[in-house]
Amino acid sequence: QQTLYFSRHGESEFNVLGKIGGDAPLSPRGRMYAQSLAKHIQALNLPSLQVWTSTLQRTKATSAHINAPKQHLPELDEIYSGDCENLTYEELQERFPRELARRDHEKLKYRYPQGESYLDVMRRVVPVLNQLECESNVLTISHQAVLRCILAYFLDTPIEEVPYIHVPLHTIIKITLQGYNYNMETVKMPI
Numbered sequence: 001q002q003t004l005y006f007s008r009h010g011e012s013e014f015n016v017l018g019k020i021g022g023d024a025p026l027s028p029r030g031r032m033y034a035q036s037l038a039k040h041i042q043a044l045n046l047p048s049l050q051v052w053t054s055t056l057q058r059t060k061a062t063s064a065h066i067n068a069p070k071q072h073l074p075e076l077d078e079i080y081s082g083d084c085e086n087l088t089y090e091e092l093q094e095r096f097p098r099e100l101a102r103r104d105h106e107k108l109k110y111r112y113p114q115g116e117s118y119l120d121v122m123r124r125v126v127p128v129l130n131q132l133e134c135e136s137n138v139l140t141i142s143h144q145a146v147l148r149c150i151l152a153y154f155l156d157t158p159i160e161e162v163p164y165i166h167v168p169l170h171t172i173i174k175i176t177l178q179g180y181n182y183n184m185e186t187v188k189m190p191i
């Protein structure tokens with residue numbers, strides 16, 4: 001039996017503003033989540049706990065209070081939205097209405113100008129999935145789109161549904177794998 005934990009980073013200043021991409025710091029609420037995530041995980045006393053984050057400051061800061069070996073992996077960075085980085089969806093609608101319409105139409109295949117698609121992200125996380133397959137007690141702290149791709153792999157989600165999987169903030173997702181069976185539990189932190 002294998003147990004894997006997943007979380008999005010705590011709320012970032014960009015989440016508050018509704019901006020996508022970028023490398024914003026955590027908001028005050030996001031910093032509170034980092035504290036309660038550490039408390040929760042540390043209380044589990046998991047043998048050989050490891051923490052894997054993206055290279056972006058919001059996931060690193062979310063892991064800050066956890067006492068365990070850490071790796072910061074570029075494969076776990078959020079979907080790169082190229083020319084659309086750092087904009088709100090409203091600004092996107094004003095500046096790139098056709099792009100947004102195309103994305104709404106085929107979110108899985110849609111690639112941001114100079115950026116990535118969900119299919120690109122699915123491909124780039126494969127090395128991490130292969131490593132996770134052989135691990136237990138890893139807490140992966142990443143981002144909405146990337147976690148959709150990773151969870152879909154473990155939960156056998158049909159590919160068309162991947163860009164719409166619900167991965168809320170401030171929630172710890174625990175997946176237990178045994179052979180071909182899996183079980184998923186979520187713990188929503190009261191913040």
Ligand code: F6P
Nearest residue numbers: 019020021078079081143144145
């Ligand atoms: O809004 C937070 C965020 O992580 C953005 O950085 C990213 O572009 C987005 O979520 C991915 O979600 P969606 O594909 O639904 O826009």
